[in-house]
Amino acid sequence: MDKAQTSDSVTPQARAHADTGTLGKAITVLDIVASAEEPMRFTEILDRCDQPRGTLHRQLSNLVEEGLLTLNRDHSYSLGLRLLKFAAKAWAGNKFRTIAEPHLRTLHEQTGETVHLSVLRGTEMIYLDKVESRQAVRMYSQIGNASPVFCTGVGKAAMSALNDEALETLIGQIAFRRFTEHTIVTAQDLKAEIADIRATGNAYDREEHEIGIRCVAAPVYSADRSFVAGLSVTGPAYRVSMEALQSWAGLVREAANAIMDDMAPRLGPRT
Amino acid sequence: MDKAQTSDSVTPQARAHADTGTLGKAITVLDIVASAEEPMRFTEILDRCDQPRGTLHRQLSNLVEEGLLTLNRDHSYSLGLRLLKFAAKAWAGNKFRTIAEPHLRTLHEQTGETVHLSVLRGTEMIYLDKVESRQAVRMYSQIGNASPVFCTGVGKAAMSALNDEALETLIGQIAFRRFTEHTIVTAQDLKAEIADIRATGNAYDREEHEIGIRCVAAPVYSADRSFVAGLSVTGPAYRVSMEALQSWAGLVREAANAIMDDMAPRLGPRT
DNA sequence: AAATTGTGTTCCAAATAGTGGAATTATTGG
DNA sequence: CCAATAATTCCACTATTTGGAACACAATTT
CATH class of the missing domain: 1.10.10.10 (Winged helix-like DNA-binding domain superfamily/Winged helix DNA-binding domain)
Incomplete structure (x- = not known):
């Protein structure tokens, strides 16, 4: 279990x-x-x-x-419960999140769909923030949650920002597991996918983690790659076509870049 | 902010x-x-x-x-960030919160105002959960946050559930501080207030922590008082009169009792 | 450019705090 | 109620933490 x-x-x-x-x-x-x-x-x-x-x-x-x-x-x-208190502080005091927040809002206004911000930690992506119109249920139940790198938009975007060596190491540590029929389950396929993402600057989740859920993502990272995150726009497949996602790809990249620019003084310039 | x-x-x-x-x-x-x-x-x-x-x-x-x-x-x-991951698990896995949740919803439906659940830790109350109609902004920014026992409805309610010895000890540890003109700032006044709360079963926050914010609260606790929390309905003063709060007092107590009943098998029977 | 100050980092003998096997005491369930 | 299982306590042994002092590194200042 x-x-x-x-x-x-x-x-x-x-x-x-x-x-x-x-x-x-x-x-x-x-x-x-x-x-x-x-x-x-x-x-x-x-x-x-x-x-x-x-x-x-x-x-x-x-x-x-x-x-x-x-x-x-x-x-x-x-x-x-003491962990909750620590985490609340960690979250509230997190400069990256604070700086990124307005950009998430903008992106949400532009697309109308849910915007996610997650950061790479080991072989997982940790949800740092989320903006969505209807918070139907318990949104905060997500903050802090971890999801696999290899089958999420933010995860694949994040990986695309790593250098070859770090990427190789990371992929070696992944415990692949099939979540849906579209999940990438081999290192080889994942590497090919990441090459694509590097070329275009955008990662897609084509119902790889959960059936009915799609997203476009872009990487956010510091110059030395000591900090690597992902920004995404996510929506239900019935409402959001792959074409719609593609039309947002540029916006997501722009938002990601804007975040990096704002972060520059703190994390060092991008690239 | x-x-x-x-x-x-x-x-x-x-x-x-x-x-x-x-x-x-x-x-x-x-x-x-x-x-x-x-x-x-x-x-x-x-x-x-x-x-x-x-x-x-x-x-x-x-x-x-x-x-x-x-x-x-x-x-x-x-x-x-690892703290976030731990906290997400701590929150999601917290049985008390899980059990209380439906009761918070009920109470919210009955009153239309924000419902809070906080648990006593040292001289602070830690926010565990919250239900409100309009989550204007960043609701999860509250979860895990701590507020003082002596000037919040949930805090005073929680204290009313302690036995005299524990209460005395706790009050001795409080670093009183004036937040508003209504804040209780002496141990003596606080004890008198708690005597009232014990008699009626309800605590009130009369703009003691923040001007413009009022609440009614009731205690939730385990038989041995190893676990002590508070449940409250909070609203802005311009919309919620003290009379309105008083009219909800019974509902809050009922909800608190219902939570305790649901918890009984886990925490031992109430009182 | 050399010297200075304020930081952050590393080292290692001495002291302290953690270890772990076995004995003791609770809890569970038959 | 007693047997079986689980949780807790104990304490001689030893590995880890300690903390002073020396070392690096920057950013100032002379």
Whole structure:
């Protein structure tokens, strides 16, 4: 069941991590709890991390004490509310998001469809912001959510901004998985696709992640590619044809470029 | 803008914390960075935590490595995006919020005004959820934000659910601060107010936190008070009179009770 | 251009905090 | 109620963190 959300594309080789010592171990534990859909009990966690009982118990206690985890009355552990507070600050204080926001609005006004901003982290794209006319339901439930790089418009756009070496490494880490009949599931196809995106400056999601959902995207990145993100316009297939998306491609690129220009003093000039 | 959020009531006294060892120190550093509005530079952080240069440097490096902090190109540190991912999971997986959600909707339909759900953490109330008709702007910018216990409806409602000892302790930790001319700024007045709330089951915010904003609230809590929250209906003073709020008081209490009943199997029966 | 100051980064012996096996105490369920 | 399982505590051992001081690097100033 935990598989479904894949999120992690779970550390292929358990924590290739550089040495982050005690903190790293604690965060690994946090991650284990985060990766489950339901609250986990002590032994479940114990099974998934190779640490002795005593050690794990102390780590959990510390995490609970710090508010990063919550110990429920049935002895199960869930993520703690302190994380919400940290995240709210991280989001509100994020300069990239702040700078990008007005451009998202403009793009939304121009197209009338939902605009997304996501940033690359590992093999995932993290939703940073979203503008849509009708927020039918719980929009904020999206912020912070992760989706795979290889089958989203923002993800493919982001990859197109990487240099060959970084791209190669990233693709090597991807755990491909078929979401729909259109999902790209081989490294080879993905590379071909990215070559196209580099040539045109736009990535498309042709119902690759979810049937009925399409998007056009463009990359947003810093000069040294230490920061790579994607901007997209998304819509339901019944309302948004591929032609419509193509007609917006230029607008998306322009918005992405405008964001990069605004960011220049902070991230260094584009290209 | 994000004005009102003010969050802080910044750590009144540096860490009374029980011993959480290395993790605790790392989180303290995170907290320092989180408490600043702008990204902080190394020496700024150094000034605010009593740790030697070398130690702090390693801690920061570890936090960056783990994605909990971001090191900007100008050597300033901001909160990392990994926090967003954790928080999204924490929010989505939060059983209390999930259970409460339908009741918030009901309450919103009954009153037509904004409904808030916040949970007590230390001397702050953390926004967990919100339902409003017109989400004029950036509603999710609120989720996770913290506001003071002593001058919000949800905060006072939550306090009314604490036993005398816990209440006394909490009040002792509050750093009172005047937000408006109506803000309660003494422990004595606050205690009197809470006695009223206990008697009636409802707390009111009479423009105590922000001029022009009023609310009615009721407490939501577990039997052992290990979990204490507040539910409120909030509206602008020009549209919502105190009489209107009073007429909703019963509805708010009912909704709060309904949430507690739904939670019973998980948190233990109410009272 | 050389010197100065203010930052950020690295090193390593000493001290401290984390480790992990085994014993103890709760919880669950038959 | 007792057996079985899960959670928690304990403590001698050791790996990790510590923190002072030395090293780099920029941006100023002389």
